[in-house]
Amino acid sequence: EDQVTQSPEALRLQEGESSSLNCSYTVSGLRGLFWYRQDPGKGPEFLFTLYSAGEEKEKERLKATLTKKESFLHITAPKPEDSATYLCAVQRPQGGSEKLVFGKGMKLTVNP
Amino acid sequence: DGGITQSPKYLFRKEGQNVTLSCEQNLNHDAMYWYRQDPGQGLRLIYYSQIVNDFQKGDIAEGYSVSREKKESFPLTVTSAQKNPTAFYLCASSMGQRSSYNEQFFGPGTRLTVL
Numbered sequence: 001e002d003q004v005t006q007s008p009e010a011l012r013l014q015e016g017e018s019s020s021l022n023c024s025y026t027v028s029g030l031r032g033l034f035w036y037r038q039d040p041g042k043g044p045e046f047l048f049t050l051y052s053a054g055e056e057k058e059k060e061r062l063k064a065t066l067t068k069k070e071s072f073l074h075i076t077a078p079k080p081e082d083s084a085t086y087l088c089a090v091q092r093p094q095g096g097s098e099k100l101v102f103g104k105g106m107k108l109t110v111n112p
Numbered sequence: 113d114g115g116i117t118q119s120p121k122y123l124f125r126k127e128g129q130n131v132t133l134s135c136e137q138n139l140n141h142d143a144m145y146w147y148r149q150d151p152g153q154g155l156r157l158i159y160y161s162q163i164v165n166d167f168q169k170g171d172i173a174e175g176y177s178v179s180r181e182k183k184e185s186f187p188l189t190v191t192s193a194q195k196n197p198t199a200f201y202l203c204a205s206s207m208g209q210r211s212s213y214n215e216q217f218f219g220p221g222t223r224l225t226v227l
Contacts, residue, residue, distance in 0.1 A: 004154070032214050043116075043202050043218035044155075087155070091214055099170070100216060102154035 002027045006088050006103035013110050016077045021106050023088030024070040033071050035064050036087040044087055078110045114139045116219035118203050123224045133188045133222045135203035142208030144186035145216060149200040161186055162208055198226045
């Protein structure tokens with residue numbers, strides 16, 4: 001069964017204190033790994049797609065990396081506005097569908 | 113602006129009532145999805161549609177129904193058979209199988225509360 005595990009479940013950082021969020025997965029034939037950001041009461045906002053081990057993508061203070069078993073979301077010098085829940089999801093071929101399997105999310109709080 | 117709209121933002125339902133949640137997209141996407149989000153749980157797929165007039169059950173379809181009569185629209189009905197419907201409902205869309213880009217883009221969500 002496909003599984004996605006995010007850790008830690010919650011993380012508190014001081015402004016400027018860099019850290020990493022982990023997303024480990026078990027899936028046969030990974031088609032893509034996705035990172036989203038979700039603010040309270042809102043829909044998830046797409047951040048990154050990673051397709052193969054060794055791939056990296058960056059956006060402002062965020063950098064996502066992928067290995068064969070896990071992905072990391074590195075946050076460099078975070079600001080309070082980076083506070084949100086970060087979701088990880090994986091996709092594998094399944095009869096031509098594009099179903100995603102989501103982790104439970106990781107709530108990040110950045111204190112000023 | 114292209115995007116996904118969901119309405120209403122908040123919905124209250126009495127026991128035994130069916131309610132319909134609206135989802136519209138103007139991104140020219142082929143595929144559309146409905147997810148349910150509960151506290152402490154990941155998003156769970158209810159139904160998805162890869163093309164007009166076709167849809168498939170997701171992981172938790174019991175008590176829900178959908179239709180896909182137009183490319184832009186994918187309404188979700190929460191029936192009285194759904195025993196625990198209170199949740200945050202999210203609609204998403206993607207380009208579908210005709211594209212190598214698999215990202216799903218989400219609407220703002222509808223929060224359903226059963227009174």
